[in-house]
Amino acid sequence: MASTAWFTITPPSFYSKPTTLNRPFFTIRCNAHNPPKTQQDPLAVYSSVKAFAPATVANLGPGFDFLGCAVDGIGDTVSVKVDPDVHPGEIFISDISGQSPNIHKLSKNPLWNCAGIAAIEAMKMLGIRSVGLSLSLEKGLPLGSGLGSSAASAAAAAVAVNEIFGKRLSVDDLVLACLKSEEKVSGYHADNVAPSIMGGFVLISNYEPLELVRLKFPPEKELYFVLVTPEFEAPTKKMRAALPLEIGMPHHVWNCSQAGALVAGVLQGDLFMLGKALSSDKIVEPKRAPLIPGMDAVKKAAIEAGAYGCTISGAGPTAVAVTDNEEKGRLIGEQMVRAFQKDGNLKASANVKQLDRLGARLLSGIRAN
Amino acid sequence: MASTAWFTITPPSFYSKPTTLNRPFFTIRCNAHNPPKTQQDPLAVYSSVKAFAPATVANLGPGFDFLGCAVDGIGDTVSVKVDPDVHPGEIFISDISGQSPNIHKLSKNPLWNCAGIAAIEAMKMLGIRSVGLSLSLEKGLPLGSGLGSSAASAAAAAVAVNEIFGKRLSVDDLVLACLKSEEKVSGYHADNVAPSIMGGFVLISNYEPLELVRLKFPPEKELYFVLVTPEFEAPTKKMRAALPLEIGMPHHVWNCSQAGALVAGVLQGDLFMLGKALSSDKIVEPKRAPLIPGMDAVKKAAIEAGAYGCTISGAGPTAVAVTDNEEKGRLIGEQMVRAFQKDGNLKASANVKQLDRLGARLLSGIRAN
Numbered sequence: 145m146a147s148t149a150w151f152t153i154t155p156p157s158f159y160s161k162p163t164t165l166n167r168p169f170f171t172i173r174c175n176a177h178n179p180p181k182t183q184q185d186p187l188a189v190y191s192s193v194k195a196f197a198p199a200t201v202a203n204l205g206p207g208f209d210f211l212g213c214a215v216d217g218i219g220d221t222v223s224v225k226v227d228p229d230v231h232p233g234e235i236f237i238s239d240i241s242g243q244s245p246n247i248h249k250l251s252k253n254p255l256w257n258c259a260g261i262a263a264i265e266a267m268k269m270l271g272i273r274s275v276g277l278s279l280s281l282e283k284g285l286p287l288g289s290g291l292g293s294s295a296a297s298a299a300a301a302a303v304a305v306n307e308i309f310g311k312r313l314s315v316d317d318l319v320l321a322c323l324k325s326e327e328k329v330s331g332y333h334a335d336n337v338a339p340s341i342m343g344g345f346v347l348i349s350n351y352e353p354l355e356l357v358r359l360k361f362p363p364e365k366e367l368y369f370v371l372v373t374p375e376f377e378a379p380t381k382k383m384r385a386a387l388p389l390e391i392g393m394p395h396h397v398w399n400c401s402q403a404g405a406l407v408a409g410v411l412q413g414d415l416f417m418l419g420k421a422l423s424s425d426k427i428v429e430p431k432r433a434p435l436i437p438g439m440d441a442v443k444k445a446a447i448e449a450g451a452y453g454c455t456i457s458g459a460g461p462t463a464v465a466v467t468d469n470e471e472k473g474r475l476i477g478e479q480m481v482r483a484f485q486k487d488g489n490l491k492a493s494a495n496v497k498q499l500d501r502l503g504a505r506l507l508s509g510i511r512a513n
Numbered sequence: 514m515a516s517t518a519w520f521t522i523t524p525p526s527f528y529s530k531p532t533t534l535n536r537p538f539f540t541i542r543c544n545a546h547n548p549p550k551t552q553q554d555p556l557a558v559y560s561s562v563k564a565f566a567p568a569t570v571a572n573l574g575p576g577f578d579f580l581g582c583a584v585d586g587i588g589d590t591v592s593v594k595v596d597p598d599v600h601p602g603e604i605f606i607s608d609i610s611g612q613s614p615n616i617h618k619l620s621k622n623p624l625w626n627c628a629g630i631a632a633i634e635a636m637k638m639l640g641i642r643s644v645g646l647s648l649s650l651e652k653g654l655p656l657g658s659g660l661g662s663s664a665a666s667a668a669a670a671a672v673a674v675n676e677i678f679g680k681r682l683s684v685d686d687l688v689l690a691c692l693k694s695e696e697k698v699s700g701y702h703a704d705n706v707a708p709s710i711m712g713g714f715v716l717i718s719n720y721e722p723l724e725l726v727r728l729k730f731p732p733e734k735e736l737y738f739v740l741v742t743p744e745f746e747a748p749t750k751k752m753r754a755a756l757p758l759e760i761g762m763p764h765h766v767w768n769c770s771q772a773g774a775l776v777a778g779v780l781q782g783d784l785f786m787l788g789k790a791l792s793s794d795k796i797v798e799p800k801r802a803p804l805i806p807g808m809d810a811v812k813k814a815a816i817e818a819g820a821y822g823c824t825i826s827g828a829g830p831t832a833v834a835v836t837d838n839e840e841k842g843r844l845i846g847e848q849m850v851r852a853f854q855k856d857g858n859l860k861a862s863a864n865v866k867q868l869d870r871l872g873a874r875l876l877s878g879i880r881a882n
Contacts, residue, residue, distance in 0.1 A: 210770035349774040349790070357777055357786065390759040396796070399765070400772040401579035405718040407773040408726055411780045417726065421718070427765070 185274045189310040190509040192225035197299035197504035198343070199285050199497075200292035201369060201464050202335035205425040205455040206402035212292070212335035213345040214500035215369050220293070221282040221507065222259050222300035224308055230276025235263045242283030249287065254279070258325040262298035265321035266305040269313055277305065288380065289373050290458030294329045295336030298322035303341065303504040315342055316354050318504075323354075330380070336458070343503030345410050362413035367499040368473040370446065370465040371457060372480040374490035378436060378460040386431040395426045419452025419466050429455055436461045438488020445483035449476040470496055554643045558679040559878040561594035566668035566873035567712070568654050568866075569661035570738060570833050571704035574794040574824040575771035581661070581704035582714040583869035584738050589662070590651040590876065591628050591669035593677055599645025604632045611652030618656065623648070627694040631667035634690035635674040638682055646674065657749065658742050659827030663698045664705030667691035672710065672873040684711055685723050687873075692723075699749070705827070712872030714779050731782035736868040737842040739815065739834040740826060741849040743859035747805060747829040755800040764795045788821025788835050798824055805830045807857020814852035818845040839865055 198219040202212035230236045235254040240247065254260025259281045267277070279301060285293040302321040306313045313321070322337035338346040338356050345359040361367055391399075402424040409418030423443070433439040433456060442463045446454035450472055451465035463480060467473045477494030484492035567588040571581035599605045604623040609616065623629025628650045636646070648670060654662040671690040675682045682690070691706035707715040707725050714728040730736055760768075771793040778787030792812070802808040802825060811832045815823035819841055820834035832849060836842045846863030853861035 206769065207773070208769070209766045211773060347770060347773050347777065349770050349786075357774055359777060387762060389762060391762065391765045392759060393756060396760045396765050396768070397578045400575065400577070400769050401716060401718050403769040403773045404576070404580060404716050404776040405726055407776040408716065408728060408780060411777060417718075 185272050186270055186309045186312055188226050188275060188308050188512045190308045191512045192223065193304050193307045193509040194221060194223045194507040195300045195304035195307060195504060196221045196507050197296040197303065197340045198500040198502075199371075200295055200336045200339045201371075201457045202292060202333070202339075203428065203456065203458050204406065205422040205429065205453070206399040206427075207335075207347075207406055208399075208425065208428045209333055210335055210348045211345065211403070211406065212339040214339040214343045214503055215291070215371065216498045216500035218291070218495065218497060219284050219340070220259075220296040220300050221284060222263075222297065222304045223280045223282075224263065224277050224301070224304040226275050226308065226512070227278035228276070230278050232276050233267065233273040234276045235260055235267070236276065236278040237281065238278045239280035240283065241281070244283050244286045244293075246287050247283055250281075250283070256328075257281075258294040258297040258329060259301035261325035261328060262322045263301040263305045265324045266302045266313060266318070269317050269321060270305070270309050272309065277308070279304075286373065288377060290378065290456065290460045290462040291371065291373070292336035292340055292458060295322060295326060295340045298325040299337055299340035299504040303506070307506045307509060316356065319356065320354060339503070341504045343501045344499065347407065359407060359410045361410050361499055361501075363501070365413035365415075366468050367415065368467050368470055369497050369499070370451065370467060370473045370477045370480065371462055371495045371497060372442065372465075372477055372484065372492050373462040373495075374436070374438070374484045374488060374492035376436065376461045376488075376490050380459060382435055383432055383459040386435060387428060388431060391427055399425060399427050415452045415466065415468050419454075422453035422455050422466060423447070425455060432456055432460060436463075436488070437490055438484045438486070439463060441483040441487035442480045445479040446476055449479040451476045454480075470498075554641050555639055555678045555681055557595050557644060557677050557881045559677045560881045561592065562673050562676045562878040563590060563592045563876040564669045564673035564676060564873060565590050565876050566665040566672060566709045567869040568665055568740075569705045569708045570740075570826045571661060571702070571708075572797065572825065572827050573775065574791040574798065574822070575768045575796075576704075576716075576775055577768075577794065577797045578702055579704055579717045580714065580772070580775065581708040583708040583712045583872055584660070584740065585867045585869035587660070587864065587866060588653050588709070589628075589665040589669050590653060591632075591666065591673045592649045592651075593632065593646050593670070593673040595644050595677065595881070596647035597645070599647055601645050602636060602642040603645045604629055604636070605645065605647040606650065607647045608649035609652065610650070613652055613655045613662075615656050616652055619650075619652070625697075626650075627663040627666040627698060628670035630694035630697055631691045632670040632674050634693045635671045635682060635687070638686050638690060639674070639678050641678065646677070648673070655742065657746060659747065659825065659829045659831040660740065660742070661705035661709055661827060664691065664695060664709045667694040668706055668709035668873040672875070676875045676878060685725065688725065689723060708872070710873045712870045713868065716776065728776060728779045730779055730868055730870075732870070734782035734784075735837050736784065737836050737839055738866050738868070739820065739836060739842045739846045739849065740831055740864045740866060741811065741834075741846055741853065741861050742831040742864075743805070743807070743853045743857060743861035745805065745830045745857075745859050749828060751804055752801055752828040755804060756797060757800060760796055768794060768796050784821045784835065784837050788823075791822035791824050791835060792816070794824060801825055801829060805832075805857070806859055807853045807855070808832060810852040810856035811849045814848040815845050818848040820845045823849075839867075
């Protein structure tokens with residue numbers, strides 16, 4: 145179906161409606177015996193693809209709910225293939241794999257799976273009605289750790305679907321597709337999905353309409369994240385419930401100023417400013433940190449070990465510190481792990497990862513005939 | 514006195530306390546008969562100076578209370594001279610001039626005058642105890658218009674005093690000197706004094722200790738402010754009282770994100786982003802605008818006339834719009850003046866001014882002998 149003679153590469157909005165049959169000159173047109181009733185599906189460019197989307201750190205201190213960044217080298221991978229056994233326009237999740245201990249919690253029902261929801265949404269946006277897709281998800285990220293696990297699944301899936309059909313969706317479309325998934329699992333926030341798709345730091349300045357501001361960290365500078373994840377399930381509901389409903393004016397002004405300093409730190413590649421701002425949240429972190437055993441001590445340990453700044457990643461329980469050097473990052477990580485053990489009585493593991501500047505991407509693909 | 518043989522250029526903190534008289538070897542030291550009890554004053558490099566400090570726009574939309582910028586070509590001028598008739602270590606205000614209709618409200622008592630307070634503070638910081646200064650103030654700015662009139666007086670005075678004694682104070686010192694004045698007249702906020710002294714955009718990220726972030730607007734780009742001041746006294750107390758004490762989380766997150774976008778707009782020279790963020794405040798402007806007759810219509814008129822953004826300057830009543838071209842600025846200003854007349858029944862005047870990138874500066878000086 146997708147390869148019908150009616151396929152056109154003209155973008156949907158410029159597609160001319162076919163002339164109606166009762167007009168005399170129509171008979172001379174090719175395929176006039178079978179004009180499409182609506183726009184045709186885009187052709188599948190690949191028969192199968194594999195896409196990767198990176199982990200993300202959202203709720204960056206005073207950047208709560210509107211600023212996030214992508215982390216290189218860890219993330220989720222989604223493989224998608226055109227599958228004649230799947231009902232046209234639908235998604236079938238064939239496999240979910242990964243090391244996360246609670247991976248069994250993930251549903252294979254595409255309507256209840258982040259990758260599934262984002263893939264379906266991307267298919268809808270592309271107008272895919274002629275082929276069905278099967279999808280397999282490799283979870284590289286632990287679930288519920290504060291590293292944007294659901295966003296990475298969604299981003300990898302949306303990008304995979306988009307790649308199969310020739311990259312017709314814009315970055316904004318991809319983020320919107322993933323937002324459908326985020327809305328279902330954690331709320332309508334783009335501060336994980338946007339950086340997972342776009343890479344680097346992304347500020348969400350509006351939702352209606354969606355406005356994404358790419359904040360370019362200078363390419364010549366290095367930025368490492370020390371991600372320390374304890375063996376502890378951060379109670380998501382409790383983490384949300386801990387947020388204050390009302391904020392006093394002095395704290396509001398303080399956090400706004402720190403948000404500004406954070407953005408300036410990123411754009412100017414000033415790690416000192418960036419780290420200080422990251423550590424400065426007076427509204428969300430003070431409410432959430434006490435819910436993660438040892439978090440205050442972990443932050444202190446990170447700073448004492450030379451980190452520029454430290455805060456909770458996402459809604460936790462991962463702690464994130466920033467530094468400019470991988471080796472220093474490892475030493476900082478050791479101290480943070482030790483603090484989780486000592487003050488929180490929690491076993492934790494550290495990862496030192498660079499800023500991801502690419503975002504979700506195609507890893508491989510097999511061209512369609 | 515200032516030229517006593519005891520004068521030393523050693524900075525205060527490194528000054529060695531003189532050896533006490535009862536120690537035998539002391540007698541061989543020069544000037545040992547009259548050792549200073551404390552550190553000596555720095556020498557006056559000029560006998561008189563004239564300094565200028567620019568107007569400023571603070572409370573930049575979501576930058577409320579922490580972000581301001583300087584405006585070229587309008588400001589206050591302070592002349593200071595070493596005056597043997599003035600008691601050493603003190604300030605005498607000899608003259609206050611200017612066109613502002615309420616200029617008579619300004620006190621000549623230096624303890625109750627912004628320029629006087631800042632000058633005294635700068636003298637204290639420099640340790641001036643041997644000479645007295647007389648000061649005259651030319652108010653180029655209207656009082657209470659939202660253009661940082663008090664800050665400009667303080668900044669010009671502090672810079673003038675600093676110049677007379679050889680520029681020994683740092684930028685931070687100068688801002689702190691001016692903060693003493695601001696504290697007395699309008700509150701401990703540096704978002705006017707910092708840009709008036711430093712020029713450009715300045716973000717205040719901390720007060721204890723003072724931390725100022727210079728946000729460099731790209732030098733190759735142009736930025737014009739359309740400043741429209743109605744004949745209306747914004748009731749300062751009412752303007753402060755209008756501020757909400759508590760802010761709901763959604764509005765807090767919104768304004769924080771806009772503050773971030775504003776900073777990004779400034780640093781990237783993206784006037785579209787800057788203007789949009791400037792116009793986006795959901796917390797302060799909606800409470801204050803209704804207190805300035807016609808303000809909502811003025812903002813609308815500015816945007817319709819092509820301004821990138823518009824908000825209240827400081828605590829008002831001046832409205833500030835931004836654009837990239839002087840001629841466009843004049844047309845925008847005309848529409849804003851018209852809207853003040855039509856919707857607020859207020860006569861208003863417009864000024865189109867560029868971003869000031871220099872800050873307070875020496876205009877002229879007569880060298881000391």
